[in-house]
Amino acid sequence: MNSSFGIKHIAQFILFVALQILLVDNLVLFGTGFCFIYVAFLLFLPIGISRMWLLILGFITGFTVDVFYDTIGIHAAASVLLAFLRPLVLNLLTPRDGYDTNDSVNIHVMGWRWFLAYALMLILLHHTAVFFLEKISLQDAWYTLAKILLSTLFTTTVMVILQLLFFSPKRERVDYR
Template sequence: MNSRTVIASIGGIFLYFIVQVLILKNLVLFGMAFCFLYVIYLLLLPIEIKTIPLMVIAFVLGFSIDIFYDSLGIHTASAVMLAFFRKPWITVITPTGGYDSNTPPTLLNMGMGWFLMYSVPLILLHHLTFFLIDNLGTSLYIPMVYKTLSSTVFTFIIGMIVQVLFYKKRRGI
């Protein structure tokens, strides 16, 4: 990563954090669907990033969000879980020719089919971890499933809208 990419990544993490904490914290559809847009930031980091640095980034981002949500580490645990499983999932869905180097895995760069197959299972894993930890000690499993599924769809749709509006198609350097 060159210095320009590092600065852009730091700016991106700060921007996603601010949007999550100031705007999306109170946005809940039908009392069930929550939007955790910071998950999209973790998914859009370059494919070449190693698991441990990604887990550190996820920890910092999740912990920062936990501070403002007063959620006692639930965002941190869920974000680190997503970061841990991202690289193996990318390995599973890698096409025969591989990926272009330094190409971000965005909707515009990879296409709708690939991005759907890449992001939805990881978003679902994050949300399932989040709501499972949130509901520990209760027997409210049916509402947990509804929250997980509706929040996954909501986060994915908002993530697609953000990418279409604010991201450019970019190829490797």
Template sequence: MMGNLGQILLQLLRFAIYAGVHVLLISRLSLFNVGWCLFYLGFLLFLPIATPIVLLLVLSFVTGFTMDLFYDTGGVHAAAAVLLGYLRPWVLKLLTPRDGYDAQDSVNIHQMGWQWFLVYLVLLVGIHHFAFFFLELGSFSAVGLTLLKVLASTLFTGVTMLIVQLLFFPAKRRR
């Protein structure tokens, strides 16, 4: 019972860190005014692999809704985050290693390898950003500029998540 409480508190702390860093620091950065880093996605991307789908969807909605409250975006962050949460188990299943995942595994570049991590990251962040920017636009009127935003933002967010993984995630498996 104490282990579960510790895990819940750890995840709440992780959420606060990702959301806080995004709102206070990262949201002010842009890449040539066409690319933005949606740093809060790290919370959803790096959850333990065994996270139940219902909990993942609830956490995705809460994370996206929190960003919508800060940026007054009317549910765009929530919708795109829930899409990411819905597709994450499918992408994990698609990328399952030959020996499968261990119960305590989390998304970790050191354990899963560069190729696995980059495919995981590009698929989920790319789909999230595609949905986010087209929902934000509300039409298909400026497809070229919107696709440029998706590409630049996916690159910016992906590189940032890669740096976070290399700096803050352990190279050794926890027992």
């Protein structure tokens, strides 16, 4: 990894976690839909990042949110699950020509359908883990499912808006040596 790669992603980490803690924490749709924008950091990492780094970054990201939310490891567990499943989802969605290992996840490069399938699958899995770990019972399963679905749609919509506003339509070249 080169230094510009590290600096760029450290800045993204700080930005997404700060947005989550300072701003998005107070955004709730109908008392049910929550936005967990910090997962964008994990979803937008380059495709060629190693699994070990992905799992470590997943833990650090979730643990940081847990510290501020006082949620005793719920976000850390869900983020590590997301980081673990991300390469599997990428393999599942591999285009016919394969990925360029230098590509980052970008709606402009990968296309709408690919990005929505990728984001919806991983966000749904993450949110399912968060809300079922939070409740640890099936007593209010319908309410929990409503929270999962509404939160998944809310988070995905915010991520699409972020991609369209702040991510470049051209391919980025990253050197992983």
